[in-house]
Amino acid sequence: MKQLRIISCDDSHKWYANKIGQLVPLLAIEAREYKSLEDDGITEGHRFVNFVSKEDAVIEEIKMIDTKVLLTLLKESIQVVTFTKVNGDKRVMTCTLMEDKIPAAKKDDSITHKKVREYNDKICVVWDVKASGFRSFRVENVTEVSDIELGGTSVCYTSTAN
Numbered sequence: 001m002k003q004l005r006i007i008s009c010d011d012s013h014k015w016y017a018n019k020i021g022q023l024v025p026l027l028a029i030e031a032r033e034y035k036s037l038e039d040d041g042i043t044e045g046h047r048f049v050n051f052v053s054k055e056d057a058v059i060e061e062i063k064m065i066d067t068k069v070l071l072t073l074l075k076e077s078i079q080v081v082t083f084t085k086v087n088g089d090k091r092v093m094t095c096t097l098m099e100d101k102i103p104a105a106k107k108d109d110s111i112t113h114k115k116v117r118e119y120n121d122k123i124c125v126v127w128d129v130k131a132s133g134f135r136s137f138r139v140e141n142v143t144e145v146s147d148i149e150l151g152g153t154s155v156c157y158t159s160t161a162n
Contacts, residue, residue: 002026004034004057015050016057023143024052025088026059034059037088067121067139071097073147074126081126082144083137093135094148095126102127 003023006016015038016024027049028035034057038050073079074097082092096102121139128135 002059003062004036004052005060006052006057008056010056014053014056016052023060023062024057029059039088062143064140065142065145067124070124070139070142070145073145074098074124078129078148080144080146080148081137081142084141084143086138086141090143091137093126093137094129095135096129097126101129 004026005023006019006021009017009020011017016036025037026034027037030051033051033053036050036052038048070081074095077098078094078096078101080092080094082090085091123136124139124142125134125136127133
């Protein structure tokens with residue numbers, strides 16, 4: 001997956017002027033610009049197509065975390081998982097798959113059943129320890145994983161290429 005890293009901006013009126021150092025989606029490569037998605041800064045999830053000057057950004061290849069590695073980390077401890085939601089918003093979630101942290105399965109709630117949670121290897125269903133509920137995210141959209149029990153400072157995985 002390729003994204004744009006904003007490296008400069010000489011015009012404070014451009015939509016990405018306050019995003020230097022950040023990653024934004026790459027939709028297409030045009031002759032003089034990159035096509036990207038801009039959030040409106042007001043409404044969460046509201047995004048629309050806009051452009052980034054080629055001299056203001058670089059393309060970065062984003063590596064995807066291995067699903068088995070992610071599941072192992074989540075089964076062994078509480079992790080802080082940063083990912084991009086389907087609507088393009090960034091989300092940081094404190095979550096786990098530790099058996100002693102997840103509530104017992106309920107007959108009338110299928111998501112509490114382990115077989116249901118493990119059905120799709122592209123979607124990771126986890127226990128959000130702050131929201132006290134099951135949540136899910138696409139593994140391909142994970143950008144960082146860090147161990148909360150080590151103060152959130154031990155980064156186990158980060159998607160940006162060095």
